[in-house]
Amino acid sequence: MKKQLAFYIDAKRCIGCFTCAMACKNQYHQESGVIWRDVYELKEEIYPHRERAFYSLACNHCENPTCLNVCPVVAYYKREADGVVVHEQDKCIGCGNCIRSCPYGAPRYNPVLKRAEKCSFCWQRLDDDRKPACVLSCPTDALQIVDLAEFDEANAVQYPAGFPRYPSLNPSVRFRLPAMPKMIRRKL
Amino acid sequence: MDKRDADSVKQAIGCPMSRRKFLRCLAAAGALAAMPGGLLRPFGAEAEKIIYEGDYEIYRNACPRNCYDTCAIKSYVKDGVLQFIEGAQESTFTDGGLCVKGYAYTRRPYSPDRIKYPMIQDGRGSGNWRRISWDEAMDMIAKKLVEINEKDDSMLGLGLTKYSGNFGITNYAVEGMMTSLGYTTRLVGTPCWPAGIDAQNYDLGDMWCNDPEDMVNSRYIILWGANPAWNSVHSMKYIYAAQDRGAKVVCIDPVFTQTAAKADVYWQVDTSMDGALALGMARHILDKGLFDKAWVRANSVGFDEFADYLRNEITVQWAAEKSGIPQQQIVEVAEEFATAKPATIWIGYGLQRHVNGGATVRSIDALAAMTGNVGKTGGGARYGHLRTWGFNYHALLQKRPEGAKGFVGGDGPKGDFDFSGDEKAEYTDRALNINKTAEMLLTADDPPIRVLWISCKNVLSQDFDRPKMLEAFKKPELIVSVEQFFTQTVELSDIVLPVTTLFEEYTINASYWHYWLSVNEQAIKPMYEAKSNTEIAAALSARMNKLKPGSCTFPTEVDTRQWMIKEFNQDIYDLFGIDSWEDLKNGPAKAKMHPASWHDLEFGTPSKKYEFRSDLCAQHGHQALPKFKAARKPYDKLRLLTPHTKFGIHSQFINIDWMEDFNKKPYCYLHPGAARERGIGDGDQVRVFNKVGEVELEVKLTQNVPADVVMMYEAWFKNNSFNCQNVVDDTSSDMGKYKTGAPGVAIHDQFADVEKV
Numbered sequence: 001m002k003k004q005l006a007f008y009i010d011a012k013r014c015i016g017c018f019t020c021a022m023a024c025k026n027q028y029h030q031e032s033g034v035i036w037r038d039v040y041e042l043k044e045e046i047y048p049h050r051e052r053a054f055y056s057l058a059c060n061h062c063e064n065p066t067c068l069n070v071c072p073v074v075a076y077y078k079r080e081a082d083g084v085v086v087h088e089q090d091k092c093i094g095c096g097n098c099i100r101s102c103p104y105g106a107p108r109y110n111p112v113l114k115r116a117e118k119c120s121f122c123w124q125r126l127d128d129d130r131k132p133a134c135v136l137s138c139p140t141d142a143l144q145i146v147d148l149a150e151f152d153e154a155n156a157v158q159y160p161a162g163f164p165r166y167p168s169l170n171p172s173v174r175f176r177l178p179a180m181p182k183m184i185r186r187k188l
Numbered sequence: 189m190d191k192r193d194a195d196s197v198k199q200a201i202g203c204p205m206s207r208r209k210f211l212r213c214l215a216a217a218g219a220l221a222a223m224p225g226g227l228l229r230p231f232g233a234e235a236e237k238i239i240y241e242g243d244y245e246i247y248r249n250a251c252p253r254n255c256y257d258t259c260a261i262k263s264y265v266k267d268g269v270l271q272f273i274e275g276a277q278e279s280t281f282t283d284g285g286l287c288v289k290g291y292a293y294t295r296r297p298y299s300p301d302r303i304k305y306p307m308i309q310d311g312r313g314s315g316n317w318r319r320i321s322w323d324e325a326m327d328m329i330a331k332k333l334v335e336i337n338e339k340d341d342s343m344l345g346l347g348l349t350k351y352s353g354n355f356g357i358t359n360y361a362v363e364g365m366m367t368s369l370g371y372t373t374r375l376v377g378t379p380c381w382p383a384g385i386d387a388q389n390y391d392l393g394d395m396w397c398n399d400p401e402d403m404v405n406s407r408y409i410i411l412w413g414a415n416p417a418w419n420s421v422h423s424m425k426y427i428y429a430a431q432d433r434g435a436k437v438v439c440i441d442p443v444f445t446q447t448a449a450k451a452d453v454y455w456q457v458d459t460s461m462d463g464a465l466a467l468g469m470a471r472h473i474l475d476k477g478l479f480d481k482a483w484v485r486a487n488s489v490g491f492d493e494f495a496d497y498l499r500n501e502i503t504v505q506w507a508a509e510k511s512g513i514p515q516q517q518i519v520e521v522a523e524e525f526a527t528a529k530p531a532t533i534w535i536g537y538g539l540q541r542h543v544n545g546g547a548t549v550r551s552i553d554a555l556a557a558m559t560g561n562v563g564k565t566g567g568g569a570r571y572g573h574l575r576t577w578g579f580n581y582h583a584l585l586q587k588r589p590e591g592a593k594g595f596v597g598g599d600g601p602k603g604d605f606d607f608s609g610d611e612k613a614e615y616t617d618r619a620l621n622i623n624k625t626a627e628m629l630l631t632a633d634d635p636p637i638r639v640l641w642i643s644c645k646n647v648l649s650q651d652f653d654r655p656k657m658l659e660a661f662k663k664p665e666l667i668v669s670v671e672q673f674f675t676q677t678v679e680l681s682d683i684v685l686p687v688t689t690l691f692e693e694y695t696i697n698a699s700y701w702h703y704w705l706s707v708n709e710q711a712i713k714p715m716y717e718a719k720s721n722t723e724i725a726a727a728l729s730a731r732m733n734k735l736k737p738g739s740c741t742f743p744t745e746v747d748t749r750q751w752m753i754k755e756f757n758q759d760i761y762d763l764f765g766i767d768s769w770e771d772l773k774n775g776p777a778k779a780k781m782h783p784a785s786w787h788d789l790e791f792g793t794p795s796k797k798y799e800f801r802s803d804l805c806a807q808h809g810h811q812a813l814p815k816f817k818a819a820r821k822p823y824d825k826l827r828l829l830t831p832h833t834k835f836g837i838h839s840q841f842i843n844i845d846w847m848e849d850f851n852k853k854p855y856c857y858l859h860p861g862a863a864r865e866r867g868i869g870d871g872d873q874v875r876v877f878n879k880v881g882e883v884e885l886e887v888k889l890t891q892n893v894p895a896d897v898v899m900m901y902e903a904w905f906k907n908n909s910f911n912c913q914n915v916v917d918d919t920s921s922d923m924g925k926y927k928t929g930a931p932g933v934a935i936h937d938q939f940a941d942v943e944k945v
Contacts, residue, residue, distance in 0.1 A: 015417040015424060015446050016852050017834055022291035029294070032845055039850075050890040052449040124238040136274065137285040139421040140428060165504050173759050181439070181448065185456040185513020188861075188895045 004083035005140035006172035016054035023137030053178035058119035060171030061105035067098035250697035250706035255353030256420035258699035259707040260776035278775025302536035304716035330731040343370035345638035353625035353644030356695030364726035368586040368742035371594020375622040376601040377930025384540040387549035390802040393792020398568040405566030408528035414536030417446035418834040444892040463548035468507020469522035478526035480560025490801025499931035530566035541935040546923025550814035563786040568679035582754040602929030623933040648676035649839035652918035693720040694752035707772035824939035833901035843906035859895040878940035881914035
C-alpha cells in the first residue's frame with residue numbers, strides 16, 4: 001500500500017476539550033463560523049452520557065475523494081507522496097459542488113471570499129517536518145497522525161457508530177471507541 | 189473579519205481580494221500597524237512553502253491566567269503581527285500544546301471588541317462612553333485622589349479589588365501603586381482555594397504538592413473533586429500514563445465530569461459529604477490495621493486521638509448514609525488505596541467551597557497521611573504550592589509617601605499571593621473581605637470607599653450576591669476599571685483604562701501546580717493605547733506628583749523590561765538551574781526540586797510533624813482533629829452548582845469570537861427526573877431562582893447531574909446577560925482567614941429551584 005496519512009482519533013483518551021479545533025483556528029484564522037476541525041459530541045444512543053464522549057473530525061483525506069471528483073475547475077489535488085487532499089482556494093469558483101458532495105461535511109463555505117475551504121492536513125507544516133497544528137496541540141495524544149500503510153492497531157475501527165460509512169471514498173481516518181468507568185451513583 | 193469589515197475592505201480597494209493578499213499589500217505599503225487585527229490572517233492552504241523557523245520572529249510568552257497549567261507559549265510574529273502560537277516543547281508539562289483557551293489568545297490582542305483607549309462613561313451604567321486621552325484620564329483620577337486625601341486625611345477612601353485576572357509577577361505593580369499612594373483599603377482574601385490552604389497549613393505546615401509529572405509513579409489515584417480534563421488538561425497525560433502502568437483511578441465528584449468518564453471507578457458523592465466519605469474510609473483502614481503504623485509513629489502527632497475519634501464516632505455505615513456511596517464500595521476502595529503504594533489524592537478546589545470545606549480537606553489529608561503516602565514520589569495529598577514564587581516583588585514593594593496616615597489597629601492585608609512580608613508600622617492598610625465585596629462596599633465607613641480601583645478582576649461576574657453588588661456599585665464616587673473588554677464590571681465603571689495583553693508586556697509566570705518557570709516577552713507592540721499595569725502606575729504617579737509633589741512614590745518613568753528583570757534573584761536562578769533570566773528565552777525551566785513534597789518529612793507545623801491534632805487549628809476556632817463538620821442547611825429545593833466551563837477560566841475567554849464558534853450560549857443542566865417533576869423538557873427555556881435572585885437560560889437534561897442538583901457554568905458571554913452570581917450568596921466557608929486574610933466562600937453550598945418559563 002502507498003503511504004496514506006490519516007488521523008487516528010482515540011476517543012478513549014479524548015477529553016472533548018476542543019483544543020484541536022482552536023489550534024486550527026490559531027493557525028489559519030478562519031472566518032467567524034468557518035470551522036475546519038470540530039469536536040462532535042456522541043449521541044446518548046452511542047455513549048450514554050451526554051457531552052462526555054467525542055470524535056474530533058476534519059477532512060478525512062479520502063483515498064477516493066469526492067470533493068476532487070466533483071470539482072469543475074480542478075481546485076483539488078491529492079498528493080502522491082502522502083495522500084493528503086489539498087484544496088487550492090485561488091482556483092475555486094465557489095460553486096459548492098464539493099460542499100454538497102462530501103458526506104463528511106469537510107469542505108466549508110467561506111462567505112467572505114465566496115469560496116470553499118477545508119482542512120489541509122497542515123501540509124506546509126508536514127513539509128517542514130512538523131506535526132499538524134491540531135495533532136501537536138492535543139494534550140492527551142488522543143488525536144494522532146498515522147500512515148495507513150504501516151498502521152496496525154488491533155482496536156482501531158474505520159466506521160464507528162455515528163460515523164457515516166462510505167467505503168467507496170475510503171476515508172483515511174481510524175478510531176478507538178470511548179470507554180466507561182464503573183459507575184456508583186447514590187440512591188435518592 | 190465580519191461581513192461589514194469585508195465590505196469596507198472591498199470598497200476601499202475596489203475589487204474582491206483575499207485577506208491574505210490584502211495583508212501583503214498592506215505590509216508592502218507599511219500600513220499594517222494601523223489596521224485592526226480583524227483583517228489579519230497568517231496564511232492559508234495555497235501552494236506556498238513556509239519556513240517556520242526563519243520566516244518568523246519567535247518570542248516566549250506564558251499564560252498568566254488563574255489555572256493549574258500556566259502554559260509556556262512560543263509566539264510566532266511576522267511584520268509586527270502575532271501570527272500563531274504553540275506550546276513550548278521544552279516544557280515536558282506543556283509538551284508543545286496549549287488548551288482551547290490558550291489557542292484563542294492569538295485573537296485577543298486584535299479582537300474588535302477590545303477596549304482601545306481610555307474612556308469615560310457619562311452616567312454610570314448609561315452606556316454613554318466617550319474617548320479621552322491618557323492625560324485627561326490620569327488628571328481626573330489624580331484630582332479625585334488628592335481631593336479624598338485632603339477630605340479624609342488619609343487614602344483609606346481608595347479601595348483596591350484585584351485578584352487572579354493576570355498572575356504575571358509585574359502586575360503586583362497594582363498593589364505597589366496603592367502602597368505608593370499611602371495607606372489604602374484592600375479587598376483581601378481569595379474566592380478560590382483558601383479553606384484548603386488553611387487546612388493544609390494546619391496539617392502539614394504549608395500547601396505544597398508533589399510535582400504533577402510524578403503522578404505517573406502512582407499506583408492508585410483518587411481524583412477528589414478535581415476535573416483536570418477541563419481544568420488542567422496537561423495533567424491528564426500523567427494520569428493516563430499511570431493507568432497504562434496499572435494504576436487504578438477513582439474519581440469522586442457530585443457531577444459525572446469529563447474526568448469521571450476517564451476514570452476506572454466513578455463515585456457520585458453527595459455534595460459536601462466528602463469529609464464523611466474520607467472518615468469512613470479512614471475508619472475501615474484503621475479497623476483492618478492497614479494504616480502505616482511506622483509512619484504515623486515517626487512523623488505525626490495526634491494519631492491516637494484521631495483513631496479514638498474514628499472508633500467512637502465514625503462507622504462505614506454512617507459514611508455510606510451521609511455520602512450515598514454503598515458500604516461495600518467504601519470498604520473496597522479504602523483497602524485498595526491503603527495497600528497500593530504509592531497512592532495519591534488530588535484534592536480539587538470545588539470540594540472546599542463549602543461551610544465545611546476546610547474540615548473536609550483535613551479529613552482527606554488524614555487519609556493520605558495515615559497510609560504513609562505523604563512525602564513519597566507518586567504519593568501525596570495534592571492541592572497546590574507556591575514554592576517557585578520566590579521573586580523580589582520589586583513592583584509590589586513600594587514606599588509610602590512621607591507622612592501618610594492609615595488604619596490603626598488592624599493586621600493589614602494578607603493573601604494567598606501576599607509576598608509583602610511582615611510590615612510593622614504605626615498604620616496599616618484597611619483590609620476588607622473580598623468574598624463579601626458587596627457588603628463591604630455598602631458598609632465600609634469613616635471613610636467609605638470613595639474611589640474603587642479594579643484591576644485583574646471582573647467583580648460583577650465573579651463576586652457573590654450580584655443583586656447586592658449592583659446596589660454596592662452605586663456608592664463609590666469614582667470607579668476605575670483596568671480592562672481589555674467591556675465586561676459587566678466596566679459597564680458599571682466611570683473610567684476604563686485599556687490594559688495590555690500578555691503579548692504586549694514583559695513579565696514572569698510561575699505555576700501553583702507544576703514546577704516550571706516561564707518568561708513572558710513583549711512579542712508585539714501594545715495595540716491602540718493599551719498600557720501595562722506598571723505603566724499605568726507610573727502615569728498616575730506622574731500626574732499625582734504634578735498636582736501635589738510627594739503624594740506618590742511610584743517611579744514616574746518605568747522600563748517594563750527592566751522591571752521584569754528586577755524580579756529575578758540568585759535564589760530563583762539557583763532553584764531553576766539558570767545563570768540569567770535570559771536563559772528562559774530558550775524555553776521554560778523546571779525547578780530543581782524533589783518531586784515529592786515533604787520528602788524530608790520536616791513538616792512546617794509547630795510540632796514539625798504531620799498534625800492529626802492541630803492545636804493551632806483549635807486556637808483559630810476550629811476542631812483540633814480532622815472531624816466531620818455538618819453541611820450547610822439547604823435553603824431551597826435543589827442544590828445549585830456553578831463550576832468552571834471548559835471554554836473559559838472564570839469570566840475570561842468566553843467572550844472571544846473564536847470561542848463563540850464552539851460555545852455560543854450558556855445552558856443549565858438538570859436530571860430528567862427533576863425535569864419531569866417540573867414539567868420541563870429538554871431545550872426548554874427555564875428560570876433558575878432562589879432567595880438571592882434568578883437567571884433565565886436553556887436547559888439540557890442529563891443524568892450527569894444528580895436528581896437533586898441544578899448546574900450551570902460560570903461565564904461571561906459578551907452578548908448575553910447570563911450571570912450565575914445572581915443566584916449565589918456570599919456565605920463564608922469555614923477556613924481561609926489564617927493564611928489568606930479572609931475565609932473562603934461557600935460557592936457550592938447554594939440552592940435553587942427551576943421552573944419552565
